[in-house]
Amino acid sequence: xxxxxxxxxxxxxxxxxxxxxxxxxxxxxxGVPVVLVGRAGEIRRELxxxxxxxxxxxxxxxxxxxxxxxxxxxxSTAASxxxxxxxxxxxxxxxxxxxxxxLVSAGSTGAVVSxxxxxxxxxxxxxxxxxxxxxxxxxxxATVLIxxxxxxxxxxxxxxxxxxxxxxxxxxxxxxxxxxxxLLSIGSEPGKGNRLTRRAGELLPVLPLRFxxxxxxxxxxxxxxxxxxxxxxxxxxxxxxxxxxxxxxLSLVARTGAATPEALREVARxxxxxxxxxxxxxxxxGTVVVAHGAxxxxxxxxxCAVARDxxxxxxxxxxxxxxxxxxxx
Amino acid sequence: xxxxxxxxxxxxxxxxxxxxxxxxxxxxxxGVPVVLVGRAGEIRRELxxxxxxxxxxxxxxxxxxxxxxxxxxxxSTAASxxxxxxxxxxxxxxxxxxxxxxLVSAGSTGAVVSxxxxxxxxxxxxxxxxxxxxxxxxxxxATVLIxxxxxxxxxxxxxxxxxxxxxxxxxxxxxxxxxxxxLLSIGSEPGKGNRLTRRAGELLPVLPLRFxxxxxxxxxxxxxxxxxxxxxxxxxxxxxxxxxxxxxxLSLVARTGAATPEALREVARxxxxxxxxxxxxxxxxGTVVVAHGAxxxxxxxxxCAVARDxxxxxxxxxxxxxxxxxxxx
Numbered sequence: 001x002x003x004x005x006x007x008x009x010x011x012x013x014x015x016x017x018x019x020x021x022x023x024x025x026x027x028x029x030x031g032v033p034v035v036l037v038g039r040a041g042e043i044r045r046e047l048x049x050x051x052x053x054x055x056x057x058x059x060x061x062x063x064x065x066x067x068x069x070x071x072x073x074x075x076s077t078a079a080s081x082x083x084x085x086x087x088x089x090x091x092x093x094x095x096x097x098x099x100x101x102x103l104v105s106a107g108s109t110g111a112v113v114s115x116x117x118x119x120x121x122x123x124x125x126x127x128x129x130x131x132x133x134x135x136x137x138x139x140x141x142a143t144v145l146i147x148x149x150x151x152x153x154x155x156x157x158x159x160x161x162x163x164x165x166x167x168x169x170x171x172x173x174x175x176x177x178x179x180x181x182x183l184l185s186i187g188s189e190p191g192k193g194n195r196l197t198r199r200a201g202e203l204l205p206v207l208p209l210r211f212x213x214x215x216x217x218x219x220x221x222x223x224x225x226x227x228x229x230x231x232x233x234x235x236x237x238x239x240x241x242x243x244x245x246x247x248x249x250l251s252l253v254a255r256t257g258a259a260t261p262e263a264l265r266e267v268a269r270x271x272x273x274x275x276x277x278x279x280x281x282x283x284x285x286g287t288v289v290v291a292h293g294a295x296x297x298x299x300x301x302x303x304c305a306v307a308r309d310x311x312x313x314x315x316x317x318x319x320x321x322x323x324x325x326x327x328x329x
Numbered sequence: 330x331x332x333x334x335x336x337x338x339x340x341x342x343x344x345x346x347x348x349x350x351x352x353x354x355x356x357x358x359x360g361v362p363v364v365l366v367g368r369a370g371e372i373r374r375e376l377x378x379x380x381x382x383x384x385x386x387x388x389x390x391x392x393x394x395x396x397x398x399x400x401x402x403x404x405s406t407a408a409s410x411x412x413x414x415x416x417x418x419x420x421x422x423x424x425x426x427x428x429x430x431x432l433v434s435a436g437s438t439g440a441v442v443s444x445x446x447x448x449x450x451x452x453x454x455x456x457x458x459x460x461x462x463x464x465x466x467x468x469x470x471a472t473v474l475i476x477x478x479x480x481x482x483x484x485x486x487x488x489x490x491x492x493x494x495x496x497x498x499x500x501x502x503x504x505x506x507x508x509x510x511x512l513l514s515i516g517s518e519p520g521k522g523n524r525l526t527r528r529a530g531e532l533l534p535v536l537p538l539r540f541x542x543x544x545x546x547x548x549x550x551x552x553x554x555x556x557x558x559x560x561x562x563x564x565x566x567x568x569x570x571x572x573x574x575x576x577x578x579l580s581l582v583a584r585t586g587a588a589t590p591e592a593l594r595e596v597a598r599x600x601x602x603x604x605x606x607x608x609x610x611x612x613x614x615g616t617v618v619v620a621h622g623a624x625x626x627x628x629x630x631x632x633c634a635v636a637r638d639x640x641x642x643x644x645x646x647x648x649x650x651x652x653x654x655x656x657x658x
Contacts, residue, residue: 169609220574259593264582279478295343303435
């Protein structure tokens with residue numbers, strides 16, 4: 001009998017109703033041995049609904065981590081909210097003792113991360129843990145996005161370690177022998193990015209991994225690299241942006257009815273940089289429109305029309321008028 | 330005769346061939362008066378291809394900003410590369426003198442930004458400019474994303490000003506009387522986010538704008554707010570991620586052939602957080618799977634199966650083995 005997986009019964013927006021139901025399904029349908037951790041009374045009541053009392057072990061934990069702690073975020077803040085006697089705290093202890101093989105929690109990411117660091121412990125040399133998630137790509141495989149939200153303000157050294165962790169994950173889970181790693185940034189040339197990314201970009205080439213260089217937002221689903229590494233803030237925003245953008249696109253496609261090739265092209269045009277003509281650079285005393293670097297003549301022409309309209313409307317000047325605050329510092 | 334729009338003829342990946350063609354189209358088809366700025370010889374040669382010599386004014390500028398400066402990035406780095414005698418530098422002077430009404434450039438965003446700051450100048454009280462772009466939403470309107478890449482390491486005060494600039498843009502360009510502004514973060518509760526976002530989140534509620542609170546990556550195309558404010562690094566990654574995710578989704582839909590409602594649901598499932606079951610928290614001495622907070626029973630069950638597989642494969646432990654580097658600092 002393999003060791004069970006501990007399920008944090010109190011975690012998640014829907015509490016024991018869904019976590020207990022999930023544990024029952026895991027056992028009955030996926031053959032995964034599980035143990036539920038949380039308020040024994042509430043858990044047993046839910047188990048009874050499934051006729052599963054006695055079928056699944058229960059470990060009592062009195063405290064519940066508030067779901068206001070939900071979402072990735074400040075680990076230091078979350079830490080104080082997670083007691084060792086919470087379902088999460090007790091479950092981490094079970095992992096540490098080796099009583100269970102793993103922990104599943106739908107609780108606050110921040111709380112899970114801080115609790116796991118204290119209750120289970122970091123692997124040797126690891127500065128901070130990171131969340132890895134494999135996203136399907138149009139190239140047919142998957143790209144591991146890391147960090148998807150565990151550490152929102154990492155140092156460049158931590159980001160470099162995330163790259164190593166992501167590469168190991170791609171090797172072991174996706175079975176890629178020598179995974180390529182891209183650093184998520186805002187330009188493909190080395191040296192592009194914010195301070196954190198530029199410094200991480202100096203560390204990555206000397207690590208024992210196949211560093212591809214910088215990748216950009218459009219590379220996430222394109223299969224450009226096997227791993228994309230970033231900080232937990234950007235990674236979490238990107239993960240949710242992918243989910244939202246896919247949903248939005250499908251809803252726009254569904255509205256076209258027939259979803260003909262022409263209809264798909266119509267949706268594509270909505271978000272094609274060639275369509276909007278350019279972005280307005282605000283906060284200057286004159287009108288400036290920045291067109292996409294890859295712009296063809298039609299896009300430049302559209303950018304000129306946009307610039308004319310902005311200038312005619314005095315938009316960029318008037319934007320300044322509305323900045324009716326003293327310098328805020 | 331209204332003042333012309335200056336087109337940076339040397340900017341963009343494709344140089345004068347496309348910028349001059351665009352200027353000709355802008356004038357002939359959109360009725361926008363334009364003037365081309367750059368190497369007069371090259372520009373006239375292109376104008377000749379369109380039979381437009383003499384039709385469009387040319388202002389000579391000898392230097393060209395290298396396209397390696399392309400993409401948003403370190404303004405300070407770019408600044409040194411942009412000479413006052415470049416096409417960009419001369420065009421900015423024309424804006425400042427009022428000889429032209431606006432500037433259009435497909436050049437390096439970093440170069441355009443730094444050149445515009447020095448050559449045109451910031452509006453009163455503005456700390457740093459920001460790029461605004463209106464993205465169509467599934468709600469039918471548009472959301473202004475700001476900053477889409479002008480200032481990659483802003484202070485919290487700058488982000489707060491971007492919010493004011495974005496709100497003004499939504500009022501003046503989208504015609505929204507009292508635009509709502511969301512702060513892009515990784516949790517909807519106040520206090521979620523990285524350091525920059527948390528501090529900006531403290532400034533925004535006291536500004537003269539309708540602050541909605543935090544929004545997340547999935548809100549960008551959902552029409553949750555009229556404006557979404559973020560730093561130029563995150564904004565640029567998100568903008569390109571939207572473009573790439575829409576493209577990827579449409580390509581997956583096109584591959585299904587008929588694009589039936591069932592086929593669309595199949596694509597949706599690929600990126601549904603309910604499908605993947607959870608993210609692996611790497612860098613610990615034990616296996617932890619973080620499921621989505623909104624998980625229902627089926628997702629919890631899948632997360633248990635994922636956790637079992639990770640534990641069976643010793644994946645999270647072995648990930649540590651591959652971290653075969655000394656602490657990198």
